[in-house]
Amino acid sequence: MTYTLHTQVGRSSIDFQIQTTFLYDELTARFRSFKASGNLKAPDIQVEVYDFYGKPFDDGPVEIQENGSEYVYIRADYKLVTTPDYSHAKMYVHDDLALKHALINLYSAWLIHRRAGLLIHSSCVVEDDRAWMFAGPSGAGKSTVAELSVPRPILSDEATLLLFEPDGSITIHDSPFRSEMEEACELPSSPLAGIHFLIQSQDVRRVGIRKGDALISLLDKVFYWEHNKLETAKMIALCKQAVEGVPAYELYFQKNDTFWRVIS
Numbered sequence: 001m002t003y004t005l006h007t008q009v010g011r012s013s014i015d016f017q018i019q020t021t022f023l024y025d026e027l028t029a030r031f032r033s034f035k036a037s038g039n040l041k042a043p044d045i046q047v048e049v050y051d052f053y054g055k056p057f058d059d060g061p062v063e064i065q066e067n068g069s070e071y072v073y074i075r076a077d078y079k080l081v082t083t084p085d086y087s088h089a090k091m092y093v094h095d096d097l098a099l100k101h102a103l104i105n106l107y108s109a110w111l112i113h114r115r116a117g118l119l120i121h122s123s124c125v126v127e128d129d130r131a132w133m134f135a136g137p138s139g140a141g142k143s144t145v146a147e148l149s150v151p152r153p154i155l156s157d158e159a160t161l162l163l164f165e166p167d168g169s170i171t172i173h174d175s176p177f178r179s180e181m182e183e184a185c186e187l188p189s190s191p192l193a194g195i196h197f198l199i200q201s202q203d204v205r206r207v208g209i210r211k212g213d214a215l216i217s218l219l220d221k222v223f224y225w226e227h228n229k230l231e232t233a234k235m236i237a238l239c240k241q242a243v244e245g246v247p248a249y250e251l252y253f254q255k256n257d258t259f260w261r262v263i264s
Contacts, residue, residue, distance in 0.1 A: 003016075003021070003023075004016065004017060009161070009176055010163055011173075012107075014046075016047050016048075017046075019049060019051050023099065026096050026099055044087065045106070045107070046088050047088075047106070049091045049093065052094075053077070053098070054098070055094060056077055056095065056097075057098065057101075061075075070082065071084060071227065076094075077093065077097065078093045078102040079092040086106060091106070103177065105223070105225060108224060111163075112234050112238065113234070118239065119175075119223040120162055120223070121223060122135035122156065122221060123146040123156055124154070124172050125149040126154075126155060126185075126187055127152055129191075131171075131190040131193060132194055133162075133172065136198035136199075136221075140198040141200055143158065145198065148256060148257045153186055155174050157178055157180060158178055159177035159178075159223060160175060164241060169191060170191065170246060171190070172189060172191075174189065193246060194249060195247075195248045196249050197249070198251055199251065199252050199253070200253065200254070204252060204253055204254055204262060205262055206252070207250045207252070208247060208248070209249060215239055219235075
């Protein structure tokens with residue numbers, strides 16, 4: 001039996017054809033910001049999802065192959081086969097972690113290909129109707145900052161969905177690609193006010209940084225698998241557009257909520 005799911009992520013419609021009940025339950029429960037589509041136009045992305053692939057993730061890299069009219073991304077726990085424009089894909093996954101990461105792989109590539117936005121390894125919190133992004137390397141405290149910010153609306157705790165608007169502004173949308181805080185945000189989106197690069201410290205302070213430094217810091221926070229010079233150039237241009245659109249800071253913080261005093 002094949003299950004069908006019509007979903008929405010940001011402004012993008014996605015149609016899934018799903019092999020098993022397990023995968024269907026994961027998509028409808030874990031990614032709670034997905035909503036049924038009421039329009040009749042063709043979806044932006046069509047995905048077939050298959051279970052029972054590979055083995056648990058082993059920290060190995062993603063291997064990328066270009067086979068004529070297909071791109072193939074292979075990790076121990078998933079294989080993603082997609083058309084070059086990322087609008088049609090087949091996804092083979094081992095478990096729920098593989099499903100999430102394969103979806104991040106596909107959707108991030110789709111955004112960059114269309115110059116529409118970025119998926120950034122970060123958390124994002126809304127304060128006074130403005131979204132603040134918190135980025136950093138693994139272990140920097142992105143999820144911790146999100147947890148400490150409750151009851152403020154949390155748009156993401158792992159992968160922030162950043163979209164560029166026609167007027168040049170930047171909007172953060174509720175991200176279905178979550179790590180620990182799986183509940184969908186009560187807000188569908190919020191304008192981005194600024195980007196913070198996290199540094200754990202005994203001090204609590206915020207220091208503005210130059211656009212060039214912000215660009216360098218942001219580049220390795222984007223979910224991106226390098227395979228094509230043109231797509232890489234698009235990714236860099238989108239990062240430049242992001243740091244030129246909003247201020248960026250180094251945020252020195254302790255593991256408590258006092259950092260909001262230097263932001264608000």
